[in-house]
Amino acid sequence: MEYTVGSIAPIFLSPVIAFVINAFFGRKLPRQGDWLATLSIFVSFIFSARIFGDFVFGQFATDYYIHKVFTWFDLSYGTQIYKIDMGIYIDNMAAIMLVMVSGVATLIHLFSTWYMDHDEKHGRFFVFLPLFTSAMLGLVLSDNLFSLFIFWEIMGFCSYSLIGIYNKKEKAGDASLKAFMTTRVGDVFLLLGIVALWTTLGSVNYVDIYAAIAEGKFLGQTVLGISFATFTALCIFLGAMGKSAQFPLQVWLPDAMMGPTPGSALIHAATMVTAGVWVSLRMYPLMVLGDITWFIAVIGAITAFGAATIAVVQTDIKAVLAYSTLSQLGYMIMGVGVGSYNAAFMHVITHAMFKACLFLSAGSIIHSVHEQEMPKLGGLRKFLPYTHFAMMCCTLAIAGIPFFSGFVSKDRILGDALYYGFMAGQNPLLAIVPILGFAGAGLTAFYMFRMMFMTFYGENRTHHDDHGHGHGHHDAKGHEAHGHDIHHEHLDVRQNVPLLILSVFTLGFWFCGTLTGQSFGKVFGAKTEWFKVLVEAPRVERFVNHPRQEFSKVDTKEAAHLEHAHYHHQTGYAGPNPDEHKLHSAHTIGAIASIIIAFAGVFLAFLMYIKGSVKPWASKFPGLTKVLQNKYYFDDFYIEVLIKKGLLGLNRGLAWFDMGIYDRFAVDGWAAVNRVLFKSAKWFDNVVVDAIGVDGTGVAVNLFNLVLRIVQSGKIQFYFIMLIMVLASYIWTVNI
Amino acid sequence: MNQTVVSYLSKYEFYDYLLALFGNNQGVLAFTIYFLLALIIIGMCATIGGLGTYAERKISADLQARLGPNRVGPYGLLQMLADGVKMMTKEDIMPFTADKALFYLAPLLCLVGVFATLAVLPFAGGFIMADLNVGIFYLVAISSFVGLGVFLGGYASNSKWSMLGGMRGASQIISYEIPVTISILAIVLLAGGMGFGTIVGQQGGLPHQWFLFHNPFAFIAFFVYGVGALAETNRAPFDLPEAESELVSGYHTEYTGMRFGFFALAEYIEVFVVCGVAASLFLGGYNVPGITIDILPVQAAQFVIFMTKTLILYYVVIWIRWTLPRLRVDQLMSVCWKYLTPIAIFNLIGCAIWMVVFNGKSIAELVLGSH
Amino acid sequence: MMSLASYLIISLILFVVGLMVMISRKNIVAILLGIELILNAAALNFVAYSRYVTNNLDGHIFSLFIIVIAAAEAAVGLAIVIRFFQIKETIHVDEATQLRN
Amino acid sequence: MIPAEFDGLMPVVIFMGLAVLLFFGGHFLSVALAPKKPSHLKSTPYECGELPVGSAWSMFNVRFYVVGLIFIIFDVESVLMFPVASIFRELNDMGQGGYALIIFLSFISVLIEGIAYCWRKGDLDWVKSFQHSLKKETK
């Protein structure tokens, strides 16, 4: 097979073309161009599928990759090399990711044509959707951190537009702004990391970075007292945290459900959030070198567990799904942290499949019933049979029931976490990682089945609906009217077929070749697990002195001299592991434990919401429930303390400072502001910090406020002076 | 490498003698040659400018069935000298509210902008001071000093008439620069270079070899250029910045004596330059029909041909001034932006397509079948 | 006399003067003048490097685009200044406080 | 052979220098020859005999700026078009005329879009506000 630019570029370009056409001429096209968007993504899918087929169904070769480069600009002089290459880098992981993204996006587009029908924002929605997808595809294709950053930012912009697409709703506007601003925090760090890498290595190409790691160029360099590798790895991971909504920066993702449900599906499943995991995986050797994997694992575990606890008390069906996304992202990040590269990536893929399906199902429900509060739903099983089937499959998958995909990937992550936490001889405190992971798994099973049972089982509660929205005239006739309204769900191509296709891929054997995910029960005569064989952490020493491929070169897989994969069953490529039996036993224990935990969660949900023999525990722990319903007060903390008290109050203080009106009232006001700040910080200390267990934040808040007070003066020239000062201090402190 | 008059002269033997005379110092010799020639050109242009005032009066008198100046010298020919002496001996008045520094600077800017364009004007094949690679582009760029001088002159006087005239003048000059530039672009496209040597060299001596008749678009472009150039030099019917009946005397209301003289001189020389550019861009420039050998007499013939074409155009400019009435301000703007600019862009596109479709051949070449 | 270093020094002086103009002036148009100086310093550096270090004309292209962008920036910036003046009757930079609260 | 450092630049500088020289020479002459009898009334700005009221440096209509704005954008675009235009013939002879034409036309089309926009929005009308109000009244 030959690979030219012409066979790769359409993956990225065809959605871009659709975006341009829809943006300018969308209103004049029939159906406002939604067919064009869908078709363009489908074209991407065809091209990706070709690459996928070639990479996967060809001989298994882990080390094969396509890398095409051209120099965008070159600022090097003498022996100092500073250049930015642009190019395409496709290895097995990218091939799998491409086909997943384009495939899921195609189905989501198809579904959206049904969902957004007759919506006032129909045209605008189909402008941003292809751009969003193309940015993700471009991100996957890109061969360096710089172009990755460009696509990263395009995605940020698109998510902003998609979340706030109903721009008449104030909440949607706020949510979009929140998403944009929160991810900015991470992006700043990502850019910092990229620039730091660029100034040191002279290139931000993945391949060059791998080679530099292998050659030991990172050794002995320090920035601000910490090792350079740690610094850059931390910066890049902080960027990933912003995008993948990890623990301190998670607040935007649940609000992102303000947009249309298919948009949420795209944000939560195939694109955007997985970008963070993607960059963590790409930079995995750097993370290992920088020795921050424990940090990654802890952050992932905290997110996985914390989000799961919040999801337990949510009543909005989309909110449950949003928090479950957060929780699953936590698992992926945890997987990266505990070193199960392969399983983390597999979880990205499987999660994309079932989460897209779940969101689309939720969209189907919402569009049919016009209700998304779970206590007002129920008994929809009869009315929405296809949706029910699809959603059940996905719920089984996400809950970690054997034979389904979620079990395979999550179980492997948990197995590795178990090994990492207890047996690998790490710091004993890290045992918190598998503990939180397993607890989160149990909660996942519980809340997902809670959602299923409240939505599809029991009696139909929709006729209690009495607040007046646009469908009041249906409600007036009560139950029958609603039954009439939704009774006729027949197999609609645009509504149900995407769900059913996606639900097929919730089965586990697609991904591991066996029914169970363990080493028995092979189907289709699969010789080995293709996924595990193909995806491995990059072996950096391979990239030393790699030849640079020009952009116009034609690749053929036949021409490449490949060593075929020699896969060792449990240890991957790393050769015999001394702790092999420990790893094996950890996986066995993990599998059994997770099955038990999952079924326990399902059983508990069954008891609570179907049998009714156990009362929901919300009444037993009112305080905890309140904390959970308020999402651990994170939003309040950010808005009330950091922004309102911090920025706004102190800006007012600064207005005084600027104008030079220095009188008693101002001083008093200043003191009052300070008192309020101190109180809120104290409250924060007592309530939040102790609850979560991170110390010292309160003090940090006070200091932070003090700095912000001075800096946020609103005087542009003052900002400029600060900019120069920061630049100068950077240059004077860092020895260039 | 840019061709210059020095590099042209260095082909001849006497250059070596001169070089020996200057102690083999190339720099000093080149400087001397340039300086002398520049003095000659400026003197010539000043004379042409002076004669321009005379010619203008004579021609206008002719058109209006009057006699015109006839007292000073034979046929009033010395009138221009009298004018010059009058300007020098007039008292120099500056309004006390004026911005003094800028009041001094404004005529200088006009003068610099006009004189610097003379450096690239192709008088003859060898007699072109510097055939810069960016020739016509340089000319367009450097002549925008004039607009600045007009604006600053109007501003610095701190008189309402001047200010209005300066604002109008600057906005008129910059507006009409666009159609002119785009028309020139069409010619650059046809010629395949920006240097005057290239542009003139692509044409021939006979009319069918001129860019004017190269294709229909270039033909239109000539007229767009002509109208735009008239407006850029503030000539009637576009003399709004100095419209006597509206603005007294426009941006130079407050200027007297020598400084007014500089403005006037700059204006007349600019008209000459603009005509010269039109002649060399569209009308074949200095090409002598049928002669391609390069000897000094031919150079003289080239000079004569160039001056003839330019002066004919100069006559046309004066003719237009005394024939057409002045435009209104809104008409001025709509002529520029709604007629000339779209037409100029259309011409540019037309020329580009012509180049590709007919492979750069002119109509005559297509018809006559020559290559 | 004419070496890369002298060009770099001139551009540095230009940059610093532009910086000082930007900080010490309170008139927004004057601040824009400072920005023009800074942009010119950058463009001059590009061309100097293009002559003395690299063998290609990429530096010229860069400075060409810097000039283009400077023109676009001046156009938009001055439009904003004029609009600001129409609303607030001032072009003092410290009175541009509409986005503060 | 002429050393390269003299080509082109020197005449330009000489002409500029001569302009400055002429300017100051003329000034010198006028200072030497012209009478000098300043008076206050003589140096008031000319306003048809009336005494001027207020400074002339008052505010002007914003349409001057809009014209300047359109001009500068077109100016910059034509700057970018010059080098491309000057190699157009060369490219055409090399057989890449179609490519060059596409590049050139797509650039110009954006230019046309700009002028069309300004035309449509009435930025090219010098007396827009007047016509506008006239239309409203007739309605």
Add this chain to the structure above:
Amino acid sequence: MFLEFLFISSAVLTVSCALGVLVVKNIMHSCVFLLGSLMGVAGLYATLGADFVAVTQIMVYVGGVVILMLFAVMLTGGTDFISRAQNLLGLAPSMGNKWTYGMGLFVGVVFLLTNIKLLMGLTQTLPTKTINNEFPSTVTEIGHLLVKDHVLAFEISSVLLLGALVGAAIIARPRKQN
């Protein structure tokens, strides 16, 4: 010899006019000094053999930007306009006072020192290339670069300019006050 003369005069023009922009109290004079500085930069381009860039500098700045700036000054109340709020609140005068100049000087010195540190490091590693006094034409080369290597930037810059035109026209368009 001539090139040195041109270089020195251009450099002096550039630097002195830049300082003029800094110290002059009249915004109009400041603009004219900016013009001088930009002309000096154009001269420096010419000494570097960048004829096209030099002419572009003249064309865009002299013909366009400076005139636009002068227009803008005239449209925003001229040179000595003092707003009411400025009088009322005692803000610094619009062309700065000694405090703002002190701040500017301080930042300038800091930046200068920082850059000198950078340049010191740079001069060690600068490669030395032999310079001949030949100035080949850059126009053709720039044209080829614009249509081949940098064609995307070329096309996008037109879109950028269109955006600037539309945006600025919308912002500056005279609006009727209701």
